[in-house]
Amino acid sequence: MAYKALAGAIVIAASALLGPRTNAFAQTYPDRPVRMIVAFPTGGTLDTLARIIAQKLTERWGKSVFVDNRPGAGGNIGAAFAARATPDGYTLHFGAQSLAVNVTIAPSDGFDPAKDFDPIILVGTAQDVLMVPPDSQFRTVKALIEYAKAHPGELNFASLGPGTSAYLATVLFSNLVGIKMQNVSYSSVAQASTDLMSNHVAVFIPTLGGYLGSIKAGNLRALAVSGSIRSDELPDIPTFKELGVPFVAETSWYGIYAPKGTPTEIIAKVNHDVGAILEDPDVKVKTSQLGFRLLGGPPERLAATLKSETEKWERLAKTTTLGSQ
Numbered sequence: 001m002a003y004k005a006l007a008g009a010i011v012i013a014a015s016a017l018l019g020p021r022t023n024a025f026a027q028t029y030p031d032r033p034v035r036m037i038v039a040f041p042t043g044g045t046l047d048t049l050a051r052i053i054a055q056k057l058t059e060r061w062g063k064s065v066f067v068d069n070r071p072g073a074g075g076n077i078g079a080a081f082a083a084r085a086t087p088d089g090y091t092l093h094f095g096a097q098s099l100a101v102n103v104t105i106a107p108s109d110g111f112d113p114a115k116d117f118d119p120i121i122l123v124g125t126a127q128d129v130l131m132v133p134p135d136s137q138f139r140t141v142k143a144l145i146e147y148a149k150a151h152p153g154e155l156n157f158a159s160l161g162p163g164t165s166a167y168l169a170t171v172l173f174s175n176l177v178g179i180k181m182q183n184v185s186y187s188s189v190a191q192a193s194t195d196l197m198s199n200h201v202a203v204f205i206p207t208l209g210g211y212l213g214s215i216k217a218g219n220l221r222a223l224a225v226s227g228s229i230r231s232d233e234l235p236d237i238p239t240f241k242e243l244g245v246p247f248v249a250e251t252s253w254y255g256i257y258a259p260k261g262t263p264t265e266i267i268a269k270v271n272h273d274v275g276a277i278l279e280d281p282d283v284k285v286k287t288s289q290l291g292f293r294l295l296g297g298p299p300e301r302l303a304a305t306l307k308s309e310t311e312k313w314e315r316l317a318k319t320t321t322l323g324s325q
Contacts, residue, residue: 029089029266033064036256037085037093039078041071044189045126045165045207049254049292050094053123056277067094073106074098074163080110083117087259089266093117095257098163100309104317105162114310117257119302121271123278124287124294125250126207128169128226129237133199134218141223141243144203148179157203158192161185165252166192168313169205169226173240173247175316196220207252208234208291226250233289250293253309255302271299 034057038050050067057065070078075098085091099113111117130141138144148155159167167183174181184201186192189210196204197219204220212233214220222237226247230239240247256274258267277283278294287294295301 029269030061030063032090033066035068035091036065037078037082037091038067038069039071039075041188042069045209046096046254048209048290049123049287052283052286053274053277056280056283057273060273074102074161076102076106076108079113080108083111083259085259087261089258089262091259093257094254096254097165097168097252097309100306101163101168101313103310104314113306116260118260118262118267119299120256120258120267121274121299122295122297122302122305123254123256124292126209126252127231127250127291128205128252129208129211129222130224131196131204131211131220131222132202133196134221135199136221141245145177145179148181152180153182155202156182156184158184158186158196158201166204166206169251170203172251173205176247177245231291253305267299
């Protein structure tokens with residue numbers, strides 16, 4: 001693949017330019033535990049993926065890579081903490097789409113993701129799933145859309161607040177089909193899913209991984225998934241594209257960053273090693289079952305994703321109430 005070849009070329013070029021001293025430095029990194037900041041609570045999709053990668057890095061490096069959850073402010077608190085860390089490779093940030101969105105809806109005085117982070121690798125994306133209560137009157141996406149158009153603002157949806165994946169997915173879906181729903185923010189995914197099961201909220205569009213068990217058990221009803229193909233775990237659930245809704249690209253994406261100024265050879269090493277982990281057959285199986293699509297590639301791919309996603313949500317903010325639904 002072109003991205004793999006480019007990633008390899010980056011490692012070789014960095015080694016040649018930096019010389020024997022930095023080669024030796026890269027070979028000894030890490031020589032102590034590495035902290036991976038996750039700006040959201042434990043148990044969520046982002047946290048789950050970060051822990052899979054952290055465990056594999058621990059096995060590969062022989063040094064502990066531990067996840068440090070620092071939630072709050074839609075991801076801004078943890079991201080700002082990571083951005084201010086010493087740029088020595090011993091603090092990494094496992095970031096998500098909130099880095100691109102918060103620039104528009106909740107800018108932070110503490111950091112600018114494009115200026116204060118060095119991108120390392122685009123880890124992947126996750127399928128979104130539109131769910132309703134098990135006894136909901138809505139058995140199809142079409143029925144839901146028709147009702148919402150006839151009763152604007154009557155239906156509500158669950159999220160963890162503006163900037164989070166479920167919120168963004170719902171705003172994007174609503175914008176694409178021309179409906180309006182009211183946001184109900186929760187402090188945890190457990191509270192949101194419990195209220196959905198109890199019919200206290202009408203719609204929830206989170207990432208798929210954490211809800212497969214509930215869907216298969218009949219505790220939640222899935223109506224559609226994002227992406228170009230159906231989920232292997234839910235082969236009977238259609239994609240939005242199949243239903244005529246142009247909600248194809250997953251709204252959730254994940255990447256690893258380092259504080260600005262982190263040595264180039266460390267960035268190259270982490271990129272190479274995480275890239276190898278993303279190709280691990282066991283990791284591929286496990287993450288596929290959780291609804292992830294692994295990507296990889298050179299740092300430039302993550303930088304381009306952050307830039308294009310920031311521009312996308314800036315455009316959407318001009319046509320919808322992105323920060324206040």
